[in-house]
Every structure is written in structure tokens, then in C-alpha cells.
Amino acid sequence: MVRKEIYVFLLAYNLLRSLMWDAGTTYTTPPLRLSLQGTRHHLINFIPKLLAATSTKRLRVYRTLLKVIAHKAVPDRPGRSEPRVRKRRSKAYPLMTKPRHELRKQLQTA
Template sequence: AMDMDVLRCKSPDMVRKEIAVFLLTYNLVRWSMMRAAQLVKVAPRELSFTGARRLLLAFASRMSPCFVDKLSELTATLLRKISECVLPKRPGRIEPRAKKRRPKPLPLLTIPRALARQQIRAQFA
């Protein structure tokens, strides 16, 4: 749901930072779900992770420094909206914890882009 399966950075330092940001984001979403679940007295697992993530993204622009006086009101509204993202009851549901990569019409680029360009130019020369 958060597209954390592919790291985009190349250097080890940036990869560490990217993973740290993913963990920070994941924990923010889970913490928000926990607070929202406490409001309506349900288990946090009963709330939609994707719904909470989308609401956090939508409210992020409204929680800018110019709205400091309304921050507590916006936070309360956000938590109330997250608490409305209750998942339906699905008894007996068993799904594999796996994500299929969808087939793409083009192959993955497994060599450096500059080398691939050279190979293409060599084919047409």
C-alpha cells in the first residue's frame, strides 16, 4: 500500500534515509489508526490502513504552519474520519500475504541506462 517494495536511491546513506522515512511514515499511520480506534473503541486492526494513509495525505496540506490555531480541531477531525474507515467483517477470509508484480509490456532495465543507450545506438549504426 505504501510502495516500499522498491527502493529508488542508489547510495547506502540515501537508502538508509529512505528506509527511515518509510518507517516513520508507517508508524505515523499506525499511531493515527490507534488513536482513532480508541475514539470508537475498536481494535486498530479493524481500521483501513490505506484509508488512514489517504486521509493523512489529504489533511497534510491543511496542517500547514498558517493554521496553527486550528491544528487541534483539524487533528480531531482527522482522527474522527480515520475512525470511520472501519473494515467490513469478513469471516473466514484467508489471503496470502504476498503481492504479485503485474507483467509489464517492457522488460526491466537491468543494466545502467548509459550502457543501454550505447547498445541501442550500436544496433542502428
């Protein structure tokens, strides 16, 4: 039973990734910049429209879905390195004793 659930999750994940790939390549948006959760929300909203549409109209609704997915790209966020320190956890990293922005500067200069 657990194996079936894992297979269903993998199937859903691959469906979303294939939608993102199709939307990205169709509308020249990098597929890795598209939001997985945004794609999931858009697909859930479009499922009733896809089911209610006739076969000739379904392709138009699908293309609209791809367009909506492609135009919701996640912005590029450069410089996302985080210092490896612990705040109040028992990990093998030193305690965070300085503000995060100072530690980022220290990492970038090192």
C-alpha cells in the same frame, strides 16, 4: 542512502499506525480494523488543512481527521482460509483442479 530510505518508510509507516491507534482508541473502533491505505489517503488530504490552520484550529482539524479515519473501518471478513494448491505455477502444492468454493468446503470439513 538506501538505509535512509528504509528509515523514512519505517517512520511513515509508524506515523500512519500511530494515527490509526489514536483514532481507534479515541472513537472506540478497534485499531486493527482500520485501513492503512485509507488512513494514508485521509492524511494526504488533510495535510494542506493542517498546515494552513492556526494553532488553535489545528487541534480541531486533527480531531476531524481522527474521526474520519475511525469511521472508515474495514468490515470483518470471517472464513478467509484459502486452499494451498497451485494454479499454473511451479510450487510444491498440487494443481488446482476443482473450483475454489469446493476446495474451501473440503478444507472446512477435513
